[in-house]
Amino acid sequence: MKTLLRVLAGEAVWPPPIWLMRQAGRYLPEYCALRAEAGDFIALCTNPALAAEVTLQPVRRFGMDAAILFSDILMLPWALGYGLRFAAGEGPVLPQLQTADIARLDRHRLPDAIAPILETVRRVRNGLDPSAALIGFAGGPFTVACYMVEGGGSKDFARTRLMAYQAPEDFARLIEVLTEASIVYLAAQIEAGAEVVMLFDSWAGVLSPALFAAYVTAPAQHIVAALAARFPTVPVIGFPRLGGTLLGSYAAATGVAAVGLDTSVSPQVARALVPARVALQGNLDPMALLAGGEAMQREVASLLAAVRGGPHVFNLGHGIVPQTPPEHVAALVRLLRAA
Amino acid sequence: MKTLLRVLAGEAVWPPPIWLMRQAGRYLPEYCALRAEAGDFIALCTNPALAAEVTLQPVRRFGMDAAILFSDILMLPWALGYGLRFAAGEGPVLPQLQTADIARLDRHRLPDAIAPILETVRRVRNGLDPSAALIGFAGGPFTVACYMVEGGGSKDFARTRLMAYQAPEDFARLIEVLTEASIVYLAAQIEAGAEVVMLFDSWAGVLSPALFAAYVTAPAQHIVAALAARFPTVPVIGFPRLGGTLLGSYAAATGVAAVGLDTSVSPQVARALVPARVALQGNLDPMALLAGGEAMQREVASLLAAVRGGPHVFNLGHGIVPQTPPEHVAALVRLLRAA
Numbered sequence: 309m310k311t312l313l314r315v316l317a318g319e320a321v322w323p324p325p326i327w328l329m330r331q332a333g334r335y336l337p338e339y340c341a342l343r344a345e346a347g348d349f350i351a352l353c354t355n356p357a358l359a360a361e362v363t364l365q366p367v368r369r370f371g372m373d374a375a376i377l378f379s380d381i382l383m384l385p386w387a388l389g390y391g392l393r394f395a396a397g398e399g400p401v402l403p404q405l406q407t408a409d410i411a412r413l414d415r416h417r418l419p420d421a422i423a424p425i426l427e428t429v430r431r432v433r434n435g436l437d438p439s440a441a442l443i444g445f446a447g448g449p450f451t452v453a454c455y456m457v458e459g460g461g462s463k464d465f466a467r468t469r470l471m472a473y474q475a476p477e478d479f480a481r482l483i484e485v486l487t488e489a490s491i492v493y494l495a496a497q498i499e500a501g502a503e504v505v506m507l508f509d510s511w512a513g514v515l516s517p518a519l520f521a522a523y524v525t526a527p528a529q530h531i532v533a534a535l536a537a538r539f540p541t542v543p544v545i546g547f548p549r550l551g552g553t554l555l556g557s558y559a560a561a562t563g564v565a566a567v568g569l570d571t572s573v574s575p576q577v578a579r580a581l582v583p584a585r586v587a588l589q590g591n592l593d594p595m596a597l598l599a600g601g602e603a604m605q606r607e608v609a610s611l612l613a614a615v616r617g618g619p620h621v622f623n624l625g626h627g628i629v630p631q632t633p634p635e636h637v638a639a640l641v642r643l644l645r646a647a
Numbered sequence: 648m649k650t651l652l653r654v655l656a657g658e659a660v661w662p663p664p665i666w667l668m669r670q671a672g673r674y675l676p677e678y679c680a681l682r683a684e685a686g687d688f689i690a691l692c693t694n695p696a697l698a699a700e701v702t703l704q705p706v707r708r709f710g711m712d713a714a715i716l717f718s719d720i721l722m723l724p725w726a727l728g729y730g731l732r733f734a735a736g737e738g739p740v741l742p743q744l745q746t747a748d749i750a751r752l753d754r755h756r757l758p759d760a761i762a763p764i765l766e767t768v769r770r771v772r773n774g775l776d777p778s779a780a781l782i783g784f785a786g787g788p789f790t791v792a793c794y795m796v797e798g799g800g801s802k803d804f805a806r807t808r809l810m811a812y813q814a815p816e817d818f819a820r821l822i823e824v825l826t827e828a829s830i831v832y833l834a835a836q837i838e839a840g841a842e843v844v845m846l847f848d849s850w851a852g853v854l855s856p857a858l859f860a861a862y863v864t865a866p867a868q869h870i871v872a873a874l875a876a877r878f879p880t881v882p883v884i885g886f887p888r889l890g891g892t893l894l895g896s897y898a899a900a901t902g903v904a905a906v907g908l909d910t911s912v913s914p915q916v917a918r919a920l921v922p923a924r925v926a927l928q929g930n931l932d933p934m935a936l937l938a939g940g941e942a943m944q945r946e947v948a949s950l951l952a953a954v955r956g957g958p959h960v961f962n963l964g965h966g967i968v969p970q971t972p973p974e975h976v977a978a979l980v981r982l983l984r985a986a
Contacts, residue, residue, distance in 0.1 A: 473932075473935055473943075474942065516910050517953075550889065552912065555892075572853070574892040577920070581892070592855075595809050625855070
């Protein structure tokens with residue numbers, strides 16, 4: 309069995325398998341060369357030949373243990389007919405959600421809209437080294453809702469949190485629609501060849517514990533249960549970023565196979581909070597990878613000492629930054645293989 | 648004894664005492680009226696008559712259990728001769744730190760520069776309701792360093808983290824200088840009348856566990872020990888914001904009397920991680936206070952149920968937002984007094 313899948317089944321494989329969040333991206337010259345051909349970012353995500361090639365580049369170059377579909381969490385609302393564009397240098401731009409928009413999200417558009425993404429999944433699976441696993445993904449419904457309500461990124465997603473308090477029925481309905489669409493989307497990725505799926509709930513950490521339970525944990529639990537009913541052997545990795553003290557209840561309630569740890573999390577404390585059957589994934593500081601050399605070696609040694617003995621997937625605690633020298637990534641993989 | 652001091656001595660006072668981060672500020676019409684008189688923000692912080700009045704306003708209006716000195720964490724580097732201005736609507740602006748700047752930080756300037764701030768402390772203490780306690784504060788050395796290295800705020804303080812990895816000796820020296828200056832500054836506030844001091848380490852959560860131990864926990868431990876040697880009865884509240892899973896080791900190692908919880912923290916999990924003698928402070932979502940009504944009541948009830956039985960100081964998980972209606976704050980205080 310592929311090492312990633314063994315760890316996600318609860319086995320403490322050593323050295324742990326490795327892949328990196330945003331491992332396909334701007335720090336790679338072969339990505340930048342191909343990126344220029346593609347037109348805008350959405351055009352790249354919906355071009356199966358280019359998206360598959362970009363997905364495979366880091367696996368080929370570094371021998372990663374997993375490929376992760378090259379796409380974006382906002383391709384789901386886009387596929388439901390919600391406006392989306394990526395403005396150069398300023399991230400995603402969407403309409404600021406109005407209540408009436410929720411009923412207009414159109415699940416009938418989904419199959420056609422995601423067809424090229426599923427074709428990418430099939431091509432990657434066919435082109436992937438047999439020892440590497442293919443990870444599909446979606447955004448956590450809360451994080452996707454954040455971008456819709458704010459109309460893009462935000463420092464603290466204040467408008468979203470205020471909506472959760474002031475219009476709880478509308479907000480719950482929005483989360484419900486996104487949860488159901490995520491199930492359809494992830495099931496289709498699995499049918500197309502994804503062997504693992506991951507839920508990126510990047511802004512989970514802005515919520516109070518009560519709202520986190522309602523809008524992060526409960527939707528993830530619903531998604532995991534719906535996928536498990538159809539695909540009992542396909543593991544789900546949950547990444548409620550900045551969840552900290554809530555990682556234990558999240559892992560126990562949702563039934564995820566692994567929990568992603570952001571850079572700030574103590575792996576030892578996370579191990580104590582999260583049920584023993586659940587793997588941990590993470591959490592090297594992307595800045596330590598950017599720095600490289602001794603600083604990186606020290607951080608890696610400290611992380612490996614903390615996770616040894618339990619099921620662990622080596623990763624960063626946040627996406628790789630564009631300035632990262634590719635040779636630092638190669639050095640990291642060598643360091644890990646020799647652990 | 649004042650209720651805040653009883654809780655900080657480890658007593659589970661019920662209902663818990665209350666004060667709110669940024670309780671003196673723009674949501675109060677009496678603050679805005681006075682703010683217009685003061686000139687720029689630094690002028691306000693160094694005007695004892697106006698700063699004392701602003702500090703006392705929320706205690707008078709709401710009957711808070713504590714006043715917190717009206718100032719800013721960046722007044723410390725300012726007092727060491729480091730450039731600082733507050734640009735309208737864009738927050739603090741400082742020079743981006745160069746290595747040579749570290750040796751130029753001038754502790755001999757400190758006594759004269761902080762004299763008006765200490766005069767504010769004396770005036771507040773004289774004017775304060777005898778049941779309310781006066782809290783002095785400083786920024787955590789890491790957070791102050793963040794603003795200096797970046798030259799202002801930042802999304803992720805990437806330049807600071809990179810410096811910590813790439814120039815560890817310079818960074819450690821910067822933290823050391825700020826730690827020593829913080830001890831002098833906080834000791835002077837205590838001598839002027841502060842009964843409690845708080846360390847605001849707002850960006851502690853961007854660090855990996857290893858850097859957090861070195862640059863958040865160790866400096867706080869040093870500050871607490873130095874103050875305890877001179878002022879054994881004055882409690883220190885530590886607030887390593889977004890510290891999550893690291894709150895337990897922080898509380899145990901530093902010897903703080905209380906740990907501040909940001910909005911994302913589960914009070915139950917924090918209680919389990921933090922030694923029983925250490926009080927918790929927090930952590931109502933400022934957006935729940937802004938929303939008011941039933942949403943606020945539900946969040947308050949959930950928080951109170953979670954902290955009952957242990958020493959607790961009621962507060963927000965982050966500063967009050969300027970749009971907050973003052974009557975929501977009054978309603979919160981009533982709700983708490985009736986708990």
